[in-house]
Amino acid sequence: MIFYGFLKPWLGDGLLVSAGEKWSRHRHLLTPAFHFDILKPYMKNFNKSVNIMHAKWQRLTTKGTACLDMLEHISLMTLDSLQNCVFSFDSNCQESPSEYIAAIQELSSLIVKRHHQPFLYLDFLYYCTADGRRFRKACDLVHNFTDAVIRERRRTLSSQNLDEFLKSKTKSKTLDFIDVLLLAKDEHGKELSDEDIRAEADTFMFGGHDTTASALSWILYNLARHPEYQERCRQEVQELLRGREPQEIEWDDLAQLPFLTMCIKESLRLHPPVTVISRCCTQDVVLPDGRVIPKGTDCVISIFGVHHNPEVWPDPEELHRTDFRHEGDEGGTGADSAALPRPAR
Structure with a gap:
Protein backbone atom coordinates (compact mmCIF):
# COMPACT_ATOMS: atom_id res chain seq x y z
CA MET A 1 0.00 0.00 0.00
CA ILE A 2 3.04 2.27 0.45
CA PHE A 3 3.47 2.56 -3.33
CA TYR A 4 -0.01 4.06 -3.71
CA GLY A 5 0.94 6.70 -1.16
CA PHE A 6 3.81 7.83 -3.39
CA LEU A 7 1.24 8.51 -6.14
CA LYS A 8 -1.09 10.70 -4.07
CA PRO A 9 0.76 14.04 -4.49
CA TRP A 10 0.43 13.56 -8.25
CA LEU A 11 -2.86 11.69 -8.67
CA GLY A 12 -4.78 12.98 -5.66
CA ASP A 13 -7.82 10.87 -4.79
CA GLY A 14 -8.30 9.46 -8.28
CA LEU A 15 -9.71 5.98 -8.85
CA LEU A 16 -6.33 4.30 -8.50
CA VAL A 17 -5.69 5.43 -4.93
CA SER A 18 -9.11 6.35 -3.50
CA ALA A 19 -11.27 3.96 -1.50
CA GLY A 20 -14.67 3.45 0.08
CA GLU A 21 -17.61 5.71 -0.75
CA LYS A 22 -15.49 8.19 -2.71
CA TRP A 23 -14.16 5.45 -5.00
CA SER A 24 -17.67 4.05 -5.48
CA ARG A 25 -19.15 7.47 -6.32
CA HIS A 26 -16.40 8.37 -8.78
CA ARG A 27 -16.51 4.95 -10.43
CA HIS A 28 -20.24 5.41 -11.00
CA LEU A 29 -19.76 8.92 -12.42
CA LEU A 30 -16.97 7.77 -14.73
CA THR A 31 -18.95 4.87 -16.23
CA PRO A 32 -20.26 6.99 -19.17
CA ALA A 33 -16.66 7.63 -20.26
CA PHE A 34 -16.43 3.98 -21.32
CA HIS A 35 -19.61 3.90 -23.38
CA PHE A 36 -19.01 2.62 -26.91
CA ASP A 37 -20.43 5.82 -28.42
CA ILE A 38 -17.64 7.79 -26.74
CA LEU A 39 -14.88 5.23 -27.34
CA LYS A 40 -15.59 4.62 -31.03
CA PRO A 41 -14.44 8.06 -32.30
CA TYR A 42 -11.13 7.57 -30.45
CA MET A 43 -10.11 5.09 -33.16
CA LYS A 44 -9.09 7.97 -35.44
CA ASN A 45 -6.81 9.27 -32.68
CA PHE A 46 -5.22 5.85 -32.22
CA ASN A 47 -4.68 5.45 -35.96
CA LYS A 48 -3.15 8.90 -36.26
CA SER A 49 -0.73 8.33 -33.37
CA VAL A 50 0.31 4.90 -34.65
CA ASN A 51 0.82 6.24 -38.18
CA ILE A 52 3.13 8.94 -36.81
CA MET A 53 5.12 6.28 -34.94
CA HIS A 54 5.38 4.07 -38.03
CA ALA A 55 6.54 7.01 -40.17
CA LYS A 56 9.21 7.82 -37.59
CA TRP A 57 10.41 4.20 -37.58
CA GLN A 58 10.65 4.24 -41.38
CA ARG A 59 12.72 7.43 -41.31
CA LEU A 60 15.05 6.03 -38.65
CA THR A 61 15.59 2.72 -40.45
CA THR A 62 16.15 4.52 -43.75
CA LYS A 63 18.92 6.51 -42.06
CA GLY A 64 20.55 3.26 -40.93
CA THR A 65 19.18 2.84 -37.40
CA ALA A 66 19.21 -0.91 -36.76
CA CYS A 67 17.97 -0.96 -33.17
CA LEU A 68 14.92 0.80 -31.69
CA ASP A 69 13.79 0.91 -28.08
CA MET A 70 10.19 -0.24 -28.48
CA LEU A 71 9.05 0.86 -25.03
CA GLU A 72 10.41 4.39 -25.51
CA HIS A 73 8.67 4.88 -28.86
CA ILE A 74 5.43 3.17 -27.87
CA SER A 75 5.22 5.15 -24.61
CA LEU A 76 5.34 8.39 -26.58
CA MET A 77 2.67 7.02 -28.91
CA THR A 78 0.32 6.10 -26.03
CA LEU A 79 0.90 9.47 -24.35
CA ASP A 80 0.15 11.18 -27.66
CA SER A 81 -3.10 9.19 -27.98
CA LEU A 82 -4.14 9.86 -24.41
CA GLN A 83 -3.63 13.61 -24.59
CA ASN A 84 -5.97 13.62 -27.56
CA CYS A 85 -8.57 11.41 -25.86
CA VAL A 86 -8.41 13.00 -22.39
CA PHE A 87 -7.88 16.68 -23.31
CA SER A 88 -8.49 16.93 -27.09
CA PHE A 89 -4.95 18.31 -27.15
CA ASP A 90 -2.45 17.57 -29.93
CA SER A 91 0.97 17.59 -28.28
CA ASN A 92 2.98 16.32 -31.28
CA CYS A 93 5.15 14.74 -28.60
CA GLN A 94 6.34 11.96 -30.91
CA GLU A 95 8.06 14.48 -33.18
CA SER A 96 9.10 17.27 -30.82
CA PRO A 97 9.72 17.65 -27.05
CA SER A 98 6.74 18.34 -24.78
CA GLU A 99 7.20 19.67 -21.25
CA TYR A 100 3.98 18.05 -20.09
CA ILE A 101 4.85 14.63 -21.52
CA ALA A 102 8.40 14.85 -20.16
CA ALA A 103 6.98 15.66 -16.71
CA ILE A 104 4.71 12.59 -16.75
CA GLN A 105 7.62 10.36 -17.77
CA GLU A 106 9.79 11.85 -15.05
CA LEU A 107 7.11 11.40 -12.39
CA SER A 108 6.66 7.75 -13.37
CA SER A 109 10.38 7.01 -13.19
CA LEU A 110 10.87 8.93 -9.93
CA ILE A 111 8.07 6.98 -8.21
CA VAL A 112 9.57 3.64 -9.25
CA LYS A 113 13.02 4.81 -8.14
CA ARG A 114 11.70 5.90 -4.74
CA HIS A 115 9.95 2.57 -4.27
CA HIS A 116 13.38 0.89 -4.38
CA GLN A 117 14.85 3.26 -1.77
CA PRO A 118 13.16 2.45 1.57
CA PHE A 119 15.16 5.09 3.43
CA LEU A 120 13.31 7.73 1.35
CA TYR A 121 9.81 6.46 2.15
CA LEU A 122 9.42 9.26 4.70
CA ASP A 123 8.16 12.40 2.94
CA PHE A 124 10.18 14.88 4.98
CA LEU A 125 13.38 13.10 3.92
CA TYR A 126 12.39 12.54 0.30
CA TYR A 127 11.47 16.16 -0.39
CA CYS A 128 14.85 17.28 0.90
CA THR A 129 16.56 15.34 -1.87
CA ALA A 130 17.18 16.41 -5.48
CA ASP A 131 14.73 13.73 -6.65
CA GLY A 132 12.09 15.00 -4.25
CA ARG A 133 12.44 18.55 -5.56
CA ARG A 134 12.25 17.29 -9.16
CA PHE A 135 9.11 15.37 -8.23
CA ARG A 136 7.42 18.49 -6.79
CA LYS A 137 8.37 20.55 -9.86
CA ALA A 138 7.03 17.91 -12.28
CA CYS A 139 3.82 17.60 -10.22
CA ASP A 140 3.27 21.35 -10.40
CA LEU A 141 3.77 21.36 -14.17
CA VAL A 142 1.31 18.50 -14.74
CA HIS A 143 -1.28 19.99 -12.38
CA ASN A 144 -1.02 23.42 -13.96
CA PHE A 145 -1.61 21.95 -17.43
CA THR A 146 -4.68 19.99 -16.31
CA ASP A 147 -6.07 22.93 -14.31
CA ALA A 148 -5.73 25.22 -17.34
CA VAL A 149 -7.68 22.78 -19.53
CA ILE A 150 -10.42 22.45 -16.90
CA ARG A 151 -10.74 26.24 -16.51
CA GLU A 152 -10.92 26.76 -20.27
CA ARG A 153 -13.52 24.02 -20.69
CA ARG A 154 -15.64 25.42 -17.84
CA ARG A 155 -15.57 28.84 -19.51
CA THR A 156 -16.79 27.22 -22.73
CA LEU A 157 -19.59 25.48 -20.85
CA SER A 158 -20.68 28.67 -19.09
CA SER A 159 -20.73 30.65 -22.36
CA GLN A 160 -23.28 28.32 -23.99
CA ASN A 161 -26.07 26.13 -22.69
CA LEU A 162 -25.62 22.40 -22.25
CA ASP A 163 -27.58 21.41 -25.34
CA GLU A 164 -25.47 23.67 -27.55
CA PHE A 165 -22.27 22.33 -26.02
CA LEU A 166 -23.29 18.69 -26.54
CA LYS A 167 -24.50 19.42 -30.06
CA SER A 168 -21.16 20.97 -31.03
CA LYS A 169 -19.26 18.07 -29.45
CA THR A 170 -21.44 15.47 -31.15
CA LYS A 171 -21.02 17.18 -34.51
CA SER A 172 -17.22 17.20 -34.23
CA LYS A 173 -17.13 13.82 -32.40
CA THR A 174 -14.68 15.19 -29.86
CA LEU A 175 -16.37 14.47 -26.51
CA ASP A 176 -13.26 13.73 -24.47
CA PHE A 177 -12.61 12.49 -20.94
CA ILE A 178 -12.54 16.00 -19.45
CA ASP A 179 -15.95 16.74 -21.02
CA VAL A 180 -17.42 13.58 -19.50
CA LEU A 181 -16.05 14.51 -16.07
CA LEU A 182 -17.33 18.09 -16.31
CA LEU A 183 -20.82 16.91 -17.29
CA ALA A 184 -21.01 14.11 -14.70
CA LYS A 185 -23.60 14.47 -11.92
CA ASP A 186 -24.68 12.04 -9.23
CA GLU A 187 -28.28 11.20 -8.31
CA HIS A 188 -28.41 14.37 -6.17
CA GLY A 189 -27.23 16.58 -9.03
CA LYS A 190 -23.82 17.12 -7.45
CA GLU A 191 -20.90 17.61 -9.84
CA LEU A 192 -17.26 16.66 -9.46
CA SER A 193 -15.04 19.42 -8.13
CA ASP A 194 -12.16 20.77 -10.22
CA GLU A 195 -9.79 18.97 -7.86
CA ASP A 196 -11.63 15.67 -8.43
CA ILE A 197 -11.59 16.16 -12.20
CA ARG A 198 -7.86 16.88 -12.16
CA ALA A 199 -7.22 13.76 -10.08
CA GLU A 200 -9.13 11.51 -12.49
CA ALA A 201 -7.57 13.06 -15.60
CA ASP A 202 -4.05 12.74 -14.17
CA THR A 203 -4.82 9.17 -13.09
CA PHE A 204 -5.83 8.15 -16.60
CA MET A 205 -2.78 9.82 -18.13
CA PHE A 206 -0.53 7.84 -15.78
CA GLY A 207 -2.35 4.51 -15.72
CA GLY A 208 -3.33 4.55 -19.38
CA HIS A 209 0.01 5.28 -21.04
CA ASP A 210 2.29 3.09 -18.93
CA THR A 211 0.27 -0.13 -18.87
CA THR A 212 -0.70 0.10 -22.54
CA ALA A 213 2.88 0.78 -23.66
CA SER A 214 4.16 -2.16 -21.60
CA ALA A 215 1.49 -4.50 -22.97
CA LEU A 216 2.13 -3.49 -26.59
CA SER A 217 5.90 -3.87 -26.21
CA TRP A 218 5.54 -7.40 -24.81
CA ILE A 219 3.07 -8.33 -27.55
CA LEU A 220 5.60 -7.31 -30.20
CA TYR A 221 8.30 -9.22 -28.33
CA ASN A 222 6.24 -12.41 -28.16
CA LEU A 223 5.24 -12.19 -31.81
CA ALA A 224 8.90 -11.69 -32.73
CA ARG A 225 9.74 -14.89 -30.83
CA HIS A 226 7.07 -16.72 -32.84
CA PRO A 227 7.36 -15.50 -36.45
CA GLU A 228 4.77 -18.05 -37.59
CA TYR A 229 2.18 -16.40 -35.31
CA GLN A 230 3.34 -12.96 -36.38
CA GLU A 231 2.82 -13.86 -40.02
CA ARG A 232 -0.65 -15.21 -39.35
CA CYS A 233 -1.59 -11.98 -37.53
CA ARG A 234 -0.29 -9.98 -40.48
CA GLN A 235 -2.28 -12.05 -42.96
CA GLU A 236 -5.44 -11.70 -40.87
CA VAL A 237 -5.14 -7.89 -40.83
CA GLN A 238 -4.22 -7.66 -44.52
CA GLU A 239 -7.19 -9.80 -45.48
CA LEU A 240 -9.50 -7.61 -43.43
CA LEU A 241 -8.18 -4.41 -45.04
CA ARG A 242 -7.98 -5.78 -48.57
CA GLY A 243 -9.28 -3.24 -51.09
CA ARG A 244 -9.97 -0.62 -48.42
CA GLU A 245 -8.82 2.97 -48.73
CA PRO A 246 -7.49 4.29 -46.45
CA GLN A 247 -6.12 1.09 -44.94
CA GLU A 248 -6.93 1.82 -41.30
CA ILE A 249 -8.53 -0.32 -38.61
CA GLU A 250 -12.03 0.79 -37.59
CA TRP A 251 -14.01 0.07 -34.44
CA ASP A 252 -16.12 -2.70 -35.96
CA ASP A 253 -12.97 -4.41 -37.27
CA LEU A 254 -11.81 -5.26 -33.76
CA ALA A 255 -14.30 -8.12 -33.54
CA GLN A 256 -13.06 -9.54 -36.85
CA LEU A 257 -9.51 -10.33 -35.76
Whole structure:
Protein backbone atom coordinates (compact mmCIF):
# COMPACT_ATOMS: atom_id res chain seq x y z
CA MET A 1 0.00 0.00 0.00
CA ILE A 2 3.04 2.27 0.45
CA PHE A 3 3.47 2.56 -3.33
CA TYR A 4 -0.01 4.06 -3.71
CA GLY A 5 0.94 6.70 -1.16
CA PHE A 6 3.81 7.83 -3.39
CA LEU A 7 1.24 8.51 -6.14
CA LYS A 8 -1.09 10.70 -4.07
CA PRO A 9 0.76 14.04 -4.49
CA TRP A 10 0.43 13.56 -8.25
CA LEU A 11 -2.86 11.69 -8.67
CA GLY A 12 -4.78 12.98 -5.66
CA ASP A 13 -7.82 10.87 -4.79
CA GLY A 14 -8.30 9.46 -8.28
CA LEU A 15 -9.71 5.98 -8.85
CA LEU A 16 -6.33 4.30 -8.50
CA VAL A 17 -5.69 5.43 -4.93
CA SER A 18 -9.11 6.35 -3.50
CA ALA A 19 -11.27 3.96 -1.50
CA GLY A 20 -14.67 3.45 0.08
CA GLU A 21 -17.61 5.71 -0.75
CA LYS A 22 -15.49 8.19 -2.71
CA TRP A 23 -14.16 5.45 -5.00
CA SER A 24 -17.67 4.05 -5.48
CA ARG A 25 -19.15 7.47 -6.32
CA HIS A 26 -16.40 8.37 -8.78
CA ARG A 27 -16.51 4.95 -10.43
CA HIS A 28 -20.24 5.41 -11.00
CA LEU A 29 -19.76 8.92 -12.42
CA LEU A 30 -16.97 7.77 -14.73
CA THR A 31 -18.95 4.87 -16.23
CA PRO A 32 -20.26 6.99 -19.17
CA ALA A 33 -16.66 7.63 -20.26
CA PHE A 34 -16.43 3.98 -21.32
CA HIS A 35 -19.61 3.90 -23.38
CA PHE A 36 -19.01 2.62 -26.91
CA ASP A 37 -20.43 5.82 -28.42
CA ILE A 38 -17.64 7.79 -26.74
CA LEU A 39 -14.88 5.23 -27.34
CA LYS A 40 -15.59 4.62 -31.03
CA PRO A 41 -14.44 8.06 -32.30
CA TYR A 42 -11.13 7.57 -30.45
CA MET A 43 -10.11 5.09 -33.16
CA LYS A 44 -9.09 7.97 -35.44
CA ASN A 45 -6.81 9.27 -32.68
CA PHE A 46 -5.22 5.85 -32.22
CA ASN A 47 -4.68 5.45 -35.96
CA LYS A 48 -3.15 8.90 -36.26
CA SER A 49 -0.73 8.33 -33.37
CA VAL A 50 0.31 4.90 -34.65
CA ASN A 51 0.82 6.24 -38.18
CA ILE A 52 3.13 8.94 -36.81
CA MET A 53 5.12 6.28 -34.94
CA HIS A 54 5.38 4.07 -38.03
CA ALA A 55 6.54 7.01 -40.17
CA LYS A 56 9.21 7.82 -37.59
CA TRP A 57 10.41 4.20 -37.58
CA GLN A 58 10.65 4.24 -41.38
CA ARG A 59 12.72 7.43 -41.31
CA LEU A 60 15.05 6.03 -38.65
CA THR A 61 15.59 2.72 -40.45
CA THR A 62 16.15 4.52 -43.75
CA LYS A 63 18.92 6.51 -42.06
CA GLY A 64 20.55 3.26 -40.93
CA THR A 65 19.18 2.84 -37.40
CA ALA A 66 19.21 -0.91 -36.76
CA CYS A 67 17.97 -0.96 -33.17
CA LEU A 68 14.92 0.80 -31.69
CA ASP A 69 13.79 0.91 -28.08
CA MET A 70 10.19 -0.24 -28.48
CA LEU A 71 9.05 0.86 -25.03
CA GLU A 72 10.41 4.39 -25.51
CA HIS A 73 8.67 4.88 -28.86
CA ILE A 74 5.43 3.17 -27.87
CA SER A 75 5.22 5.15 -24.61
CA LEU A 76 5.34 8.39 -26.58
CA MET A 77 2.67 7.02 -28.91
CA THR A 78 0.32 6.10 -26.03
CA LEU A 79 0.90 9.47 -24.35
CA ASP A 80 0.15 11.18 -27.66
CA SER A 81 -3.10 9.19 -27.98
CA LEU A 82 -4.14 9.86 -24.41
CA GLN A 83 -3.63 13.61 -24.59
CA ASN A 84 -5.97 13.62 -27.56
CA CYS A 85 -8.57 11.41 -25.86
CA VAL A 86 -8.41 13.00 -22.39
CA PHE A 87 -7.88 16.68 -23.31
CA SER A 88 -8.49 16.93 -27.09
CA PHE A 89 -4.95 18.31 -27.15
CA ASP A 90 -2.45 17.57 -29.93
CA SER A 91 0.97 17.59 -28.28
CA ASN A 92 2.98 16.32 -31.28
CA CYS A 93 5.15 14.74 -28.60
CA GLN A 94 6.34 11.96 -30.91
CA GLU A 95 8.06 14.48 -33.18
CA SER A 96 9.10 17.27 -30.82
CA PRO A 97 9.72 17.65 -27.05
CA SER A 98 6.74 18.34 -24.78
CA GLU A 99 7.20 19.67 -21.25
CA TYR A 100 3.98 18.05 -20.09
CA ILE A 101 4.85 14.63 -21.52
CA ALA A 102 8.40 14.85 -20.16
CA ALA A 103 6.98 15.66 -16.71
CA ILE A 104 4.71 12.59 -16.75
CA GLN A 105 7.62 10.36 -17.77
CA GLU A 106 9.79 11.85 -15.05
CA LEU A 107 7.11 11.40 -12.39
CA SER A 108 6.66 7.75 -13.37
CA SER A 109 10.38 7.01 -13.19
CA LEU A 110 10.87 8.93 -9.93
CA ILE A 111 8.07 6.98 -8.21
CA VAL A 112 9.57 3.64 -9.25
CA LYS A 113 13.02 4.81 -8.14
CA ARG A 114 11.70 5.90 -4.74
CA HIS A 115 9.95 2.57 -4.27
CA HIS A 116 13.38 0.89 -4.38
CA GLN A 117 14.85 3.26 -1.77
CA PRO A 118 13.16 2.45 1.57
CA PHE A 119 15.16 5.09 3.43
CA LEU A 120 13.31 7.73 1.35
CA TYR A 121 9.81 6.46 2.15
CA LEU A 122 9.42 9.26 4.70
CA ASP A 123 8.16 12.40 2.94
CA PHE A 124 10.18 14.88 4.98
CA LEU A 125 13.38 13.10 3.92
CA TYR A 126 12.39 12.54 0.30
CA TYR A 127 11.47 16.16 -0.39
CA CYS A 128 14.85 17.28 0.90
CA THR A 129 16.56 15.34 -1.87
CA ALA A 130 17.18 16.41 -5.48
CA ASP A 131 14.73 13.73 -6.65
CA GLY A 132 12.09 15.00 -4.25
CA ARG A 133 12.44 18.55 -5.56
CA ARG A 134 12.25 17.29 -9.16
CA PHE A 135 9.11 15.37 -8.23
CA ARG A 136 7.42 18.49 -6.79
CA LYS A 137 8.37 20.55 -9.86
CA ALA A 138 7.03 17.91 -12.28
CA CYS A 139 3.82 17.60 -10.22
CA ASP A 140 3.27 21.35 -10.40
CA LEU A 141 3.77 21.36 -14.17
CA VAL A 142 1.31 18.50 -14.74
CA HIS A 143 -1.28 19.99 -12.38
CA ASN A 144 -1.02 23.42 -13.96
CA PHE A 145 -1.61 21.95 -17.43
CA THR A 146 -4.68 19.99 -16.31
CA ASP A 147 -6.07 22.93 -14.31
CA ALA A 148 -5.73 25.22 -17.34
CA VAL A 149 -7.68 22.78 -19.53
CA ILE A 150 -10.42 22.45 -16.90
CA ARG A 151 -10.74 26.24 -16.51
CA GLU A 152 -10.92 26.76 -20.27
CA ARG A 153 -13.52 24.02 -20.69
CA ARG A 154 -15.64 25.42 -17.84
CA ARG A 155 -15.57 28.84 -19.51
CA THR A 156 -16.79 27.22 -22.73
CA LEU A 157 -19.59 25.48 -20.85
CA SER A 158 -20.68 28.67 -19.09
CA SER A 159 -20.73 30.65 -22.36
CA GLN A 160 -23.28 28.32 -23.99
CA ASN A 161 -26.07 26.13 -22.69
CA LEU A 162 -25.62 22.40 -22.25
CA ASP A 163 -27.58 21.41 -25.34
CA GLU A 164 -25.47 23.67 -27.55
CA PHE A 165 -22.27 22.33 -26.02
CA LEU A 166 -23.29 18.69 -26.54
CA LYS A 167 -24.50 19.42 -30.06
CA SER A 168 -21.16 20.97 -31.03
CA LYS A 169 -19.26 18.07 -29.45
CA THR A 170 -21.44 15.47 -31.15
CA LYS A 171 -21.02 17.18 -34.51
CA SER A 172 -17.22 17.20 -34.23
CA LYS A 173 -17.13 13.82 -32.40
CA THR A 174 -14.68 15.19 -29.86
CA LEU A 175 -16.37 14.47 -26.51
CA ASP A 176 -13.26 13.73 -24.47
CA PHE A 177 -12.61 12.49 -20.94
CA ILE A 178 -12.54 16.00 -19.45
CA ASP A 179 -15.95 16.74 -21.02
CA VAL A 180 -17.42 13.58 -19.50
CA LEU A 181 -16.05 14.51 -16.07
CA LEU A 182 -17.33 18.09 -16.31
CA LEU A 183 -20.82 16.91 -17.29
CA ALA A 184 -21.01 14.11 -14.70
CA LYS A 185 -23.60 14.47 -11.92
CA ASP A 186 -24.68 12.04 -9.23
CA GLU A 187 -28.28 11.20 -8.31
CA HIS A 188 -28.41 14.37 -6.17
CA GLY A 189 -27.23 16.58 -9.03
CA LYS A 190 -23.82 17.12 -7.45
CA GLU A 191 -20.90 17.61 -9.84
CA LEU A 192 -17.26 16.66 -9.46
CA SER A 193 -15.04 19.42 -8.13
CA ASP A 194 -12.16 20.77 -10.22
CA GLU A 195 -9.79 18.97 -7.86
CA ASP A 196 -11.63 15.67 -8.43
CA ILE A 197 -11.59 16.16 -12.20
CA ARG A 198 -7.86 16.88 -12.16
CA ALA A 199 -7.22 13.76 -10.08
CA GLU A 200 -9.13 11.51 -12.49
CA ALA A 201 -7.57 13.06 -15.60
CA ASP A 202 -4.05 12.74 -14.17
CA THR A 203 -4.82 9.17 -13.09
CA PHE A 204 -5.83 8.15 -16.60
CA MET A 205 -2.78 9.82 -18.13
CA PHE A 206 -0.53 7.84 -15.78
CA GLY A 207 -2.35 4.51 -15.72
CA GLY A 208 -3.33 4.55 -19.38
CA HIS A 209 0.01 5.28 -21.04
CA ASP A 210 2.29 3.09 -18.93
CA THR A 211 0.27 -0.13 -18.87
CA THR A 212 -0.70 0.10 -22.54
CA ALA A 213 2.88 0.78 -23.66
CA SER A 214 4.16 -2.16 -21.60
CA ALA A 215 1.49 -4.50 -22.97
CA LEU A 216 2.13 -3.49 -26.59
CA SER A 217 5.90 -3.87 -26.21
CA TRP A 218 5.54 -7.40 -24.81
CA ILE A 219 3.07 -8.33 -27.55
CA LEU A 220 5.60 -7.31 -30.20
CA TYR A 221 8.30 -9.22 -28.33
CA ASN A 222 6.24 -12.41 -28.16
CA LEU A 223 5.24 -12.19 -31.81
CA ALA A 224 8.90 -11.69 -32.73
CA ARG A 225 9.74 -14.89 -30.83
CA HIS A 226 7.07 -16.72 -32.84
CA PRO A 227 7.36 -15.50 -36.45
CA GLU A 228 4.77 -18.05 -37.59
CA TYR A 229 2.18 -16.40 -35.31
CA GLN A 230 3.34 -12.96 -36.38
CA GLU A 231 2.82 -13.86 -40.02
CA ARG A 232 -0.65 -15.21 -39.35
CA CYS A 233 -1.59 -11.98 -37.53
CA ARG A 234 -0.29 -9.98 -40.48
CA GLN A 235 -2.28 -12.05 -42.96
CA GLU A 236 -5.44 -11.70 -40.87
CA VAL A 237 -5.14 -7.89 -40.83
CA GLN A 238 -4.22 -7.66 -44.52
CA GLU A 239 -7.19 -9.80 -45.48
CA LEU A 240 -9.50 -7.61 -43.43
CA LEU A 241 -8.18 -4.41 -45.04
CA ARG A 242 -7.98 -5.78 -48.57
CA GLY A 243 -9.28 -3.24 -51.09
CA ARG A 244 -9.97 -0.62 -48.42
CA GLU A 245 -8.82 2.97 -48.73
CA PRO A 246 -7.49 4.29 -46.45
CA GLN A 247 -6.12 1.09 -44.94
CA GLU A 248 -6.93 1.82 -41.30
CA ILE A 249 -8.53 -0.32 -38.61
CA GLU A 250 -12.03 0.79 -37.59
CA TRP A 251 -14.01 0.07 -34.44
CA ASP A 252 -16.12 -2.70 -35.96
CA ASP A 253 -12.97 -4.41 -37.27
CA LEU A 254 -11.81 -5.26 -33.76
CA ALA A 255 -14.30 -8.12 -33.54
CA GLN A 256 -13.06 -9.54 -36.85
CA LEU A 257 -9.51 -10.33 -35.76
CA PRO A 258 -9.84 -13.53 -33.70
CA PHE A 259 -6.28 -14.81 -34.05
CA LEU A 260 -4.69 -11.44 -33.27
CA THR A 261 -7.03 -11.10 -30.29
CA MET A 262 -5.92 -14.48 -28.98
CA CYS A 263 -2.25 -13.59 -29.35
CA ILE A 264 -2.84 -10.34 -27.44
CA LYS A 265 -4.60 -12.18 -24.62
CA GLU A 266 -1.90 -14.80 -24.37
CA SER A 267 0.82 -12.15 -24.28
CA LEU A 268 -1.10 -10.39 -21.48
CA ARG A 269 -1.13 -13.70 -19.58
CA LEU A 270 2.60 -14.19 -20.02
CA HIS A 271 3.56 -10.57 -19.30
CA PRO A 272 0.77 -8.70 -17.47
CA PRO A 273 1.47 -4.93 -17.38
CA VAL A 274 0.57 -4.86 -13.69
CA THR A 275 2.23 -7.83 -12.01
CA VAL A 276 1.07 -7.24 -8.42
CA ILE A 277 -1.82 -5.47 -6.71
CA SER A 278 -2.49 -4.92 -3.01
CA ARG A 279 -5.74 -4.47 -1.14
CA CYS A 280 -6.67 -3.79 2.46
CA CYS A 281 -9.46 -6.01 3.83
CA THR A 282 -12.39 -3.90 5.00
CA GLN A 283 -13.91 -6.90 6.79
CA ASP A 284 -12.91 -10.39 7.91
CA VAL A 285 -12.51 -12.72 4.92
CA VAL A 286 -13.26 -16.42 5.52
CA LEU A 287 -11.28 -18.71 3.20
CA PRO A 288 -12.71 -22.03 1.90
CA ASP A 289 -10.62 -24.00 4.41
CA GLY A 290 -12.01 -21.99 7.32
CA ARG A 291 -9.00 -19.77 7.92
CA VAL A 292 -9.75 -16.06 8.37
CA ILE A 293 -7.93 -13.03 6.99
CA PRO A 294 -8.62 -10.36 9.65
CA LYS A 295 -10.09 -6.99 8.84
CA GLY A 296 -7.36 -4.39 8.28
CA THR A 297 -4.89 -6.86 6.77
CA ASP A 298 -2.98 -5.74 3.66
CA CYS A 299 -3.12 -8.50 1.04
CA VAL A 300 -0.73 -8.70 -1.92
CA ILE A 301 -2.04 -10.55 -4.98
CA SER A 302 0.47 -11.76 -7.58
CA ILE A 303 -1.21 -11.45 -10.98
CA PHE A 304 1.98 -12.78 -12.58
CA GLY A 305 1.87 -15.81 -10.27
CA VAL A 306 -1.77 -16.55 -11.09
CA HIS A 307 -1.03 -16.31 -14.81
CA HIS A 308 1.91 -18.73 -14.52
CA ASN A 309 0.32 -21.31 -12.24
CA PRO A 310 1.29 -24.71 -13.74
CA GLU A 311 -1.82 -26.29 -12.23
CA VAL A 312 -3.90 -24.05 -14.50
CA TRP A 313 -1.60 -23.49 -17.48
CA PRO A 314 0.52 -26.42 -18.74
CA ASP A 315 3.96 -25.12 -19.79
CA PRO A 316 3.09 -21.69 -18.33
CA GLU A 317 6.13 -19.94 -19.82
CA GLU A 318 5.19 -20.80 -23.40
CA LEU A 319 2.95 -18.98 -25.86
CA HIS A 320 0.20 -21.55 -26.27
CA ARG A 321 -1.96 -22.81 -29.13
CA THR A 322 -5.22 -24.71 -28.97
CA ASP A 323 -8.53 -25.18 -30.78
CA PHE A 324 -10.78 -23.80 -28.04
CA ARG A 325 -12.48 -20.41 -27.88
CA HIS A 326 -14.62 -18.99 -25.12
CA GLU A 327 -18.18 -18.15 -26.13
CA GLY A 328 -17.90 -14.50 -25.15
CA ASP A 329 -14.48 -13.74 -26.67
CA GLU A 330 -13.96 -11.06 -29.30
CA GLY A 331 -14.07 -12.27 -32.84
CA GLY A 332 -17.31 -14.19 -32.53
CA THR A 333 -18.00 -17.76 -31.54
CA GLY A 334 -16.85 -21.06 -32.94
CA ALA A 335 -13.57 -22.96 -33.18
CA ASP A 336 -10.34 -21.60 -34.55
CA SER A 337 -7.36 -23.86 -35.18
CA ALA A 338 -4.93 -21.53 -33.42
CA ALA A 339 -6.96 -20.29 -30.48
CA LEU A 340 -5.47 -20.21 -27.01
CA PRO A 341 -5.43 -23.33 -24.83
CA ARG A 342 -8.26 -24.20 -22.51
CA PRO A 343 -6.85 -24.01 -18.98
CA ALA A 344 -6.37 -27.29 -17.13
CA ARG A 345 -9.11 -28.05 -14.64
